[in-house]
Amino acid sequence: NQVAVKLALPDIPPLVxxxxxxxxxxxxxxxxxxxxGISLDMRDATLGxxxxxxxxxxxxFIFIYRGLLYTxxxxxxxxxxxxxxxxxxxxxxEAPFIEEDEAERVIAAARASVPRDRVLIVGTGRESTRATIxxxxxxxxxxxDAVLVRTPSFFKARxxxxxxxxxxxxxxxxxxVPVLLYNVxxxxxxxxxxxxxxRLARHPNIIGVKETGSDTAQLAAFVAAAPETFAVIAGxxxxxxxxxxxxxxxxxxxxxxxxxxxxxxxxEHFRAGRHHEARELQRRLTPLAKL
Numbered sequence: 001n002q003v004a005v006k007l008a009l010p011d012i013p014p015l016v017x018x019x020x021x022x023x024x025x026x027x028x029x030x031x032x033x034x035x036x037g038i039s040l041d042m043r044d045a046t047l048g049x050x051x052x053x054x055x056x057x058x059x060x061f062i063f064i065y066r067g068l069l070y071t072x073x074x075x076x077x078x079x080x081x082x083x084x085x086x087x088x089x090x091x092x093x094e095a096p097f098i099e100e101d102e103a104e105r106v107i108a109a110a111r112a113s114v115p116r117d118r119v120l121i122v123g124t125g126r127e128s129t130r131a132t133i134x135x136x137x138x139x140x141x142x143x144x145d146a147v148l149v150r151t152p153s154f155f156k157a158r159x160x161x162x163x164x165x166x167x168x169x170x171x172x173x174x175x176x177v178p179v180l181l182y183n184v185x186x187x188x189x190x191x192x193x194x195x196x197x198x199r200l201a202r203h204p205n206i207i208g209v210k211e212t213g214s215d216t217a218q219l220a221a222f223v224a225a226a227p228e229t230f231a232v233i234a235g236x237x238x239x240x241x242x243x244x245x246x247x248x249x250x251x252x253x254x255x256x257x258x259x260x261x262x263x264x265x266x267x268e269h270f271r272a273g274r275h276h277e278a279r280e281l282q283r284r285l286t287p288l289a290k291l
Contacts, residue, residue: 086114087148089123091187091212092254104138111143125150125182129170136175146178148210148252153188161196172205181209184235194218198225207231210252214239223247237263237289241282244270255289 088110089095089103098106107122114120122144124135129152136147149171153159172179181200183192192209200206208231211219216239222232223246234243234251243251244267256263262285269278 085119085121086110087121087123087252090148090252090254091123091150091182091184095123100135100138103135104142107139107142107144119145121146121148121180123148123150123182125152127152127154129167132167132171133174136171136177136179140175140177144177146180146207147175148180148182150182150184151188151190151192153190156190159190161193164192164196165199168200168206169203172200172203175205178207179203179205180207180231180233182212183209184212186213191218194221194225197222201226201230208233208249210235211243211248212236216242216246219243219248220246238286240285241266241270241278244278253289255285259285259288 088106095103110120110122120143122139124132124139124147126132126135132149132152136149139147149168151159151164152167168179168181181192181197183197185191191213197209201209209222209226210233211222212235213219214236219232219234226232231249232247234240234248235253236243237251237253237255240248240251240253240263250267251263253263262281266278266281266285269275269281
């Protein structure tokens with residue numbers, strides 16, 4: 001069953017309205033899971049070794065109007081979901097709408113809350129190569145362990161594989177921390193091709209790609225085009241198990257923020273060869289991810 005989240009908030013700025021709706025959706029998923037006995041506790045969960053092998057938690061940093069309580073809420077979010085891997089400023093939260101100084105506050109809050117033995121990945125994709133390099137340098141200076149760089153997309157007809165290769169090569173050359181490619185066609189309207197990913201996968205500072213589309217054939221093509229050391233990461237919870245089957249090393253999943261144990265357990269079952277159990281968890285995960 002799907003639940004529509006509608007809040008009447010006429011006197012609140014649109015950005016804050018969107019944030020509150022996101023919070024409402026999280027609470028609905030939380031209640032749905034608890035009512036069906038799905039664990040929300042990941043204290044006993046373990047992840048695979050490596051910077052991008054396992055479940056990476058894509059946080060939504062809640063934006064409070066005019067910056068009030070911005071850092072406080074961000075830290076509270078991370079304390080609740082303390083995890084081996086945390087992604088800040090991805091495409092699931094408010095990253096496209098905030099100013100650069102606000103982005104720096106988010107990164108600072110994340111690094112202050114995520115222990116140094118946990119991996120912090122920060123989204124730094126911008127429309128220009130120069131701005132992406134600058135954002136990546138700032139993130140690295142504030143303690144990011146790696147950066148997640150979405151494709152530029154404004155001039156869609158000009159975004160050819162060759163353009164993407166030049167863009168990401170320049171970013172990786174100039175960035176002092178590892179770079180993850182980020183393909184999210186539903187948001188950007190452009191697509192990284194397997195050929196481009198295969199060429200970029202050979203750059204020593206590009207360690208993986210997050211594929212957020214539900215096309216498992218393309219994800220499999222990424223795996224086939226890249227060296228074995230290159231991490232291909234699933235970004236779609238409804239196709240998480242199929243993605244693992246065709247070679248994904250793990251997932252950056254928004255739903256893992258409210259169902260961490262289920263996502264981690266699915267990944268562990270797959271790694272242990274318990275495919276029946278993994279498929280059963282995927283059946284439970286899919287409707288929750290669509291709420």
